[in-house]
Amino acid sequence: VDNNVLFEFGVSDSKPLLFSFGVLFNCMLDSAEKLERLSSTLKGKVVTDADILRTFSKDMSPVKGDALAVVRPSSAEDVLATVQWAVEHLVPLVGRGGGSSLEGESVPMNGAVVIDFSSMDRILELDEENLSVMVEPGVVNRALNRFLFDKGLFFPPNPGSWEMSTIGGNAATNAAGPRSFKYGSMRNWVNGVEVVLGTAEKTWFGTRTRKSSSGLDMVRLLVGSEGTLGLFTKLLVRLAPIPAKRVGVIVPLEDVDTATKAVVKLTHTPSLNISALEFVDKECLDALNKVQSASLPESGAALMVEVETEPEEADQKLSSFLSVLSDFKLAGEPLYEDNVDAMWDLRGRITLSLEKLYGQRYREDVAVPITAFPELVRGVKQIFMDKQVNVVVFGHAGDGNLHLEFSYDQLEKDKLNSLLAELFALTVGLNGTITGEHGIGLLKLPYLGLEHSGASLGAMRRIKKALDPYNILNPGKAY
Amino acid sequence: VDNNVLFEFGVSDSKPLLFSFGVLFNCMLDSAEKLERLSSTLKGKVVTDADILRTFSKDMSPVKGDALAVVRPSSAEDVLATVQWAVEHLVPLVGRGGGSSLEGESVPMNGAVVIDFSSMDRILELDEENLSVMVEPGVVNRALNRFLFDKGLFFPPNPGSWEMSTIGGNAATNAAGPRSFKYGSMRNWVNGVEVVLGTAEKTWFGTRTRKSSSGLDMVRLLVGSEGTLGLFTKLLVRLAPIPAKRVGVIVPLEDVDTATKAVVKLTHTPSLNISALEFVDKECLDALNKVQSASLPESGAALMVEVETEPEEADQKLSSFLSVLSDFKLAGEPLYEDNVDAMWDLRGRITLSLEKLYGQRYREDVAVPITAFPELVRGVKQIFMDKQVNVVVFGHAGDGNLHLEFSYDQLEKDKLNSLLAELFALTVGLNGTITGEHGIGLLKLPYLGLEHSGASLGAMRRIKKALDPYNILNPGKAY
Numbered sequence: 001v002d003n004n005v006l007f008e009f010g011v012s013d014s015k016p017l018l019f020s021f022g023v024l025f026n027c028m029l030d031s032a033e034k035l036e037r038l039s040s041t042l043k044g045k046v047v048t049d050a051d052i053l054r055t056f057s058k059d060m061s062p063v064k065g066d067a068l069a070v071v072r073p074s075s076a077e078d079v080l081a082t083v084q085w086a087v088e089h090l091v092p093l094v095g096r097g098g099g100s101s102l103e104g105e106s107v108p109m110n111g112a113v114v115i116d117f118s119s120m121d122r123i124l125e126l127d128e129e130n131l132s133v134m135v136e137p138g139v140v141n142r143a144l145n146r147f148l149f150d151k152g153l154f155f156p157p158n159p160g161s162w163e164m165s166t167i168g169g170n171a172a173t174n175a176a177g178p179r180s181f182k183y184g185s186m187r188n189w190v191n192g193v194e195v196v197l198g199t200a201e202k203t204w205f206g207t208r209t210r211k212s213s214s215g216l217d218m219v220r221l222l223v224g225s226e227g228t229l230g231l232f233t234k235l236l237v238r239l240a241p242i243p244a245k246r247v248g249v250i251v252p253l254e255d256v257d258t259a260t261k262a263v264v265k266l267t268h269t270p271s272l273n274i275s276a277l278e279f280v281d282k283e284c285l286d287a288l289n290k291v292q293s294a295s296l297p298e299s300g301a302a303l304m305v306e307v308e309t310e311p312e313e314a315d316q317k318l319s320s321f322l323s324v325l326s327d328f329k330l331a332g333e334p335l336y337e338d339n340v341d342a343m344w345d346l347r348g349r350i351t352l353s354l355e356k357l358y359g360q361r362y363r364e365d366v367a368v369p370i371t372a373f374p375e376l377v378r379g380v381k382q383i384f385m386d387k388q389v390n391v392v393v394f395g396h397a398g399d400g401n402l403h404l405e406f407s408y409d410q411l412e413k414d415k416l417n418s419l420l421a422e423l424f425a426l427t428v429g430l431n432g433t434i435t436g437e438h439g440i441g442l443l444k445l446p447y448l449g450l451e452h453s454g455a456s457l458g459a460m461r462r463i464k465k466a467l468d469p470y471n472i473l474n475p476g477k478a479y
Numbered sequence: 480v481d482n483n484v485l486f487e488f489g490v491s492d493s494k495p496l497l498f499s500f501g502v503l504f505n506c507m508l509d510s511a512e513k514l515e516r517l518s519s520t521l522k523g524k525v526v527t528d529a530d531i532l533r534t535f536s537k538d539m540s541p542v543k544g545d546a547l548a549v550v551r552p553s554s555a556e557d558v559l560a561t562v563q564w565a566v567e568h569l570v571p572l573v574g575r576g577g578g579s580s581l582e583g584e585s586v587p588m589n590g591a592v593v594i595d596f597s598s599m600d601r602i603l604e605l606d607e608e609n610l611s612v613m614v615e616p617g618v619v620n621r622a623l624n625r626f627l628f629d630k631g632l633f634f635p636p637n638p639g640s641w642e643m644s645t646i647g648g649n650a651a652t653n654a655a656g657p658r659s660f661k662y663g664s665m666r667n668w669v670n671g672v673e674v675v676l677g678t679a680e681k682t683w684f685g686t687r688t689r690k691s692s693s694g695l696d697m698v699r700l701l702v703g704s705e706g707t708l709g710l711f712t713k714l715l716v717r718l719a720p721i722p723a724k725r726v727g728v729i730v731p732l733e734d735v736d737t738a739t740k741a742v743v744k745l746t747h748t749p750s751l752n753i754s755a756l757e758f759v760d761k762e763c764l765d766a767l768n769k770v771q772s773a774s775l776p777e778s779g780a781a782l783m784v785e786v787e788t789e790p791e792e793a794d795q796k797l798s799s800f801l802s803v804l805s806d807f808k809l810a811g812e813p814l815y816e817d818n819v820d821a822m823w824d825l826r827g828r829i830t831l832s833l834e835k836l837y838g839q840r841y842r843e844d845v846a847v848p849i850t851a852f853p854e855l856v857r858g859v860k861q862i863f864m865d866k867q868v869n870v871v872v873f874g875h876a877g878d879g880n881l882h883l884e885f886s887y888d889q890l891e892k893d894k895l896n897s898l899l900a901e902l903f904a905l906t907v908g909l910n911g912t913i914t915g916e917h918g919i920g921l922l923k924l925p926y927l928g929l930e931h932s933g934a935s936l937g938a939m940r941r942i943k944k945a946l947d948p949y950n951i952l953n954p955g956k957a958y
Contacts, residue, residue, distance in 0.1 A: 129743050131746065197938060204932065209846040210880075211879070211880055211916060216700060216958060221696055241748070264608050268631075369611075400688050434693055456684055459682070467938055478694065479694045
């Protein structure tokens with residue numbers, strides 16, 4: 001075996017790979033023969049049924065791919081063997097959790113093999129006292145939270161997809177959700193990972209301690225890397241104690257400006273212990289009232305707020321909350337919702353309700369510094385009005401993260417692209433980011449240069465080369 | 480100019496550097512000529528006075544280095560020019576903030592040039608509403624907090640060195656401190672950086688938004704990289720509103736076991752809103768009573784706790800706090816300290832007090848999962864007793880981060896090394912990390928393999944090569 005090629009990529013200190021003239025030979029095998037070889041090295045399954053390939057060639061974005069096969073690994077060893085096989089045959093690999101990615105992150109392109117982590121969904125080791133749990137990547141977010149509930153614990157990042165999305169997928173895309181206002185996104189909650197790198201090495205990064213300054217922070221580099229640097233085989237995530245009481249409040253406000261000013265004031269009052277601070281516009285309220293038979297206010301905008309409190313302090317907290325808002329003109333009485341999960345379930349049906357009313361929707365999730373929120377919303381409405389496309393906005397106002405949804409199937413591609421280009425230019429012009437939590441995937445790739453310099457993207461791509469020298473892990477995505 | 484050598488390192492897509500036969504010529508220049516060339520390209524100063532070189536050849540660790548020169552940059556452009564010069568002449572560079580690093584991080588080895596960032600100490604742009612501030616790297620942590628105080632804001636990470644250490648240095652070592660129990664370490668507070676990479680490119684990473692999933696998380700990779708990947712020229716850090724009231728409580732306890740059990744219970748009771756949760760042993764209490772004329776309890780151990788509260792809720796919070804502790808036998812009445820900063824000032828004098836009593840001390844900062852704290856303390860005391868070395872332990876118990884101090888100047892080097900090896904083996908055996916907040920620098924480098932696999936360290940080193948292909952940024956440190 002001639003390993004010279006390895007030295008060029010600087011992986012000389014890792015264990016040698018079967019990478020040499022053999023690769024040339026392997027490339028001459030036809031797909032069936034390649035997959036046969038893969039199958040023979042795995043305990044798990046290699047699936048090639050046409051129906052399954054069709055399902056696994058999509059995520060929840062409009063991107064369509066073409067899976068060569070779906071691997072259902074039974075263990076980390078299967079994942080390692082799959083990566084070794086992919087290196088030997090130069091076949092691209094895409095990890096997939098619940099398939100709920102919105103930008104094409106988990107879509108197999110150019111005949112990639114999908115690794116379906118739903119077959120690795122065990123909760124391995126709960127450490128209640130140290131507030132952590134080790135899981136396999138395929139554990140569904142909500143299933144983990146159900147498991148934790150009667151221990152009085154929870155896993156805070158709660159993306160809208162939590163009924164189907166997995167901890168591995170949440171980590172790969174640095175997912176967030178309403179509670180990120182208080183708790184932050186996935187990067188704050190993954191403490192350690194077992195991972196198979198593109199060099200076909202299985203290793204562990206991170207720590208079981210709450211704090212460490214030992215070596216580079218590889219965990220946070222891998223979280224949000226959209227499967228381009230490594231494939232998680234275990235994740236050690238931190239947990240939080242379930243607060244004694246959570247109360248929901250819906251605050252009707254006249255318009256986005258007032259809502260934003262209220263949000264800024266609330267973010268400066270930490271003693272309120274707000275855990276989620278959401279914004280919805282009139283169209284969202286109307287859609288929920290119409291489709292879900294909700295009784296939400298018919299104001300120009302509303303905030304949906306979750307406050308954490310001790311039960312005996314709840315009244316005092318809510319009156320402090322109202323007194324903080326006394327500077328602002330409310331467009332109606334605040335509604336209290338003792339069952340805050342019901343409020344969030346309703347909030348989670350915005351997309352579905354809009355689809356019922358208007359058909360399938362295109363979704364974006366730009367974010368700006370909070371004070372730029374009104375200008376962003378005004379600008380968005382202007383851009384869409386100019387193009388005569390109806391748009392609805394809502395989002396995680398406390399994080400400056402605006403979700404917008406609009407019909408797209410009737411749009412020509414050029415019109416869509418120019419809408420997006422204007423939206424992202426507006427966002428970046430307001431010191432924003434083109435994605436608050438959905439990631440880049442394939443769909444946002446053309447707009448990355450608006451936000452990141454050539455030198456920054458160059459640095460990211462050199463890191464990709466350092467950890468995935470054969471470019472087999474979700475190539476052509478994310479950066 | 481022959482740029483082929485660049486392609487080997489994969490920096491072909493960045494702007495070409497003056498790196499070629501010229502380097503050979505440059506290496507033949509003597510030091511004075513090299514520094515002359517450097518000086519001519521800078522607005523800032525290049526200093527070579529022997530006294531200054533001596534000062535800048537040390538940090539607060541026992542490591543001694545040998546600076547070739549000290550650069551005092553006046554701007555990011557000076558830093559960029561210095562890196563370009565270093566690449567052309569293959570001279571190593573070490574960034575330095577307050578020089579308070581404890582593991583040799585800022586010590587120049589092998590004739591490195593020190594970049595003294597204390598000359599870049601401007602607070603550039605405060606954004607009160609969005610809770611962020613852009614600073615130059617040389618701003619001293621406490622100076623920033625003084626500036627923020629009358630705006631009702633603060634910068635949470637508060638390492639013991641905050642009177643002298645800088646935001647740039649804090650970021651380079653991922654510094655933390657007592658308040659990290661609630662607020663986390665530097666990685667949670669740096670949102671964006673302007674940085675000069677080892678490729679002699681100045682660029683920006685990160686965002687002004689609270690949340691982003693756009694590209695790799697380069698910010699958290701750079702934070703804690705100890706100046707091995709890039710040199711910060713600006714940092715955008717997040718701020719928090721100053722809590723309405725902070726109360727200190729000192730809880731005397733019989734021993735470490737009881738203290739740890741109490742800590743675990745307290746970490747499971749988030750409604751107490753504890754922001755710092757410190758542990759001191761009997762020797763610390765005695766030293767503070769003796770040297771600082773404090774009136775601390777003479778118990779076997781004590782917790783020093785900071786609670787954040789609304790003024791009108793303070794009594795209720797403290798009684799909740801005591802009722803949570805009612806399961807544990809206290810070794811005396813809890814002491815309340817309304818002036819919590821006085822309590823922390825006292826806590827900050829532990830090292831000084833121990834030095835007064837016992838002479839200069841060697842300092843370590845291992846961390847373990849909280850529940851392993853008693854076993855760690857027992858093991859530490861055993862290891863040091865066996866070697867007949869007196870050791871004092873204290874630390875950030877809420878983070879499982881144990882500080883230990885012991886006399887070292889009379890120790891032979893072999894004895895010290897074997898003490899450290901045993902300490903780190905014990906720590907890692909308890910699922911711990913060899914450094915909670917001080918970093919690796921030079922001193923902990925020999926023990927890295929205890930915590931990280933060869934594959935993990937290999938991956939870190941390939942990342943170093945990707946961002947610092949000429950190995951000029953703090954070479955031979957950190958990983």
